[in-house]
Amino acid sequence: MTIFAAIRLPREILFGKGQRHALPAVAAKLGKRALICTDERFAATATFAEMVAGLKAASVEVLVYSAVQPDVPQETVAVCVNQTRHFAPEMVIGIGGGSCLDMAKCAALLLSHGGELKDYYGEFKVPGPILPVIAVPTTAGTGSEVTPVAVISDSERTLKVGISSPHLIAFAALCDPELTMTCPPGLTAIAGADALTHAIEAFTAARRGTDHTLAQNNVFIGKSALTDHFALLAIKLLGRSLEKACKDGSDEDARADVMMGALAAGCAFGTAGTAAAHAIQYPAGALTHTAHGLGVATMMPYVMTYNQSVASAEMAEIGKALGLEASGTNIEDHAKGAIEEIRRLFAAIGITSTLADLGLSADKLDWTAEQAFGIDRLIKNNPRPFDLDAMKRLVRAAYDGDLAASAI
Structure with a gap:
């Protein structure tokens, strides 16, 4: 190829x-x-x-x-x-x-x-x-x-x-x-988590082929060699410095890493696009009136878990970019390690862990799933396909905080 x-x-x-x-x-x-x-x-x-x-x-x-x-x-x-x-x-x-x-x-x-x-x-x-x-x-x-x-x-x-x-x-x-430098810790966290989500979704986006008409008919065209380069750079920089920037806003090196990470993530997803975490955030954010970055970051570990069965190699690379030790050769274990590190990092900077904590009500779960499933430009970019039932299960798992259930 x-x-x-x-x-x-x-x-x-x-x-x-x-x-x-x-x-x-x-x-x-x-x-x-x-x-x-x-x-x-x-x-x-x-x-x-x-x-x-x-x-x-x-x-x-x-x-x-x-x-x-x-x-x-x-x-x-x-x-x-x-x-x-x-x-x-x-x-x-x-x-x-x-x-x-x-x-x-x-x-x-x-x-x-x-x-x-x-x-x-x-x-x-x-x-x-x-x-x-x-x-x-x-x-x-x-x-x-x-x-x-x-x-x-x-x-x-x-x-x-x-x-x-x-x-x-x-x-x-x-x-x-x-x-x-004067950006407060809460905004630093939400904005940085948004950038990290951009990078992860761009790097794990579907490969949509090499048809010469693809980029002429679509703004977002899935992952490629160049978007992967920028996405991994973003993950590396944000992984090592986002938590530092949130704890000490005067840390110039951390601030530079986070801003370069956001820039690189934009370079990646501006062509590759984003996927299911963003699709779910649009309706969830509309209902809860919460910040976009908070919503996509809340969803990210659940979406990664859903996608792991088809994107474990990419997630193992994400783990390396995050600085995790790659002991052994089991890619699935490395992928799980990456997901756990994203959960740990987001928790450390104050990102909500469930859709319930985000303020989404239980009676709006099906509506949220239906709206998310209908955002075709994002859903077709997800590496693992969806049907409506799968989307409903994922939204329910993120509401309940059941990471294992989001893999089903």
């Missing part, structure tokens, strides 16, 4: 302490007018003022939209665009957490192609290139700085909605770990 690989990434990725200071030079290459999307908290910081001053010194005129809300309510994108269209920006800069980056992508989309955001829900609905986006994350989790996805919430729908298109990939990603 010949190697198959595919990857879609920004034109430029800059990572390291102080790389935020490259923003003026990067922006000046794209034009003279920049719309900045951020939130009220970060807009009030001295760091943000310094970044704006740097842009102005580089002769880049700036208009700031600082009303980005968590989970990007779809109606707020129209507000942003209506308030800023007169400025005729030549680029959009997202500075903040994943919601700020997603807002920047969505604003660039509507400024470029018009219409309503709902016109673009789903895959490959964006008709062409959008205004260039520069992504400057201040948290380490979603990987939105490098992915082709923007996730928004729509009051007319129970579940969050995704817009997926290679045209949404940022022009440049500037990742400065110093911007994460």
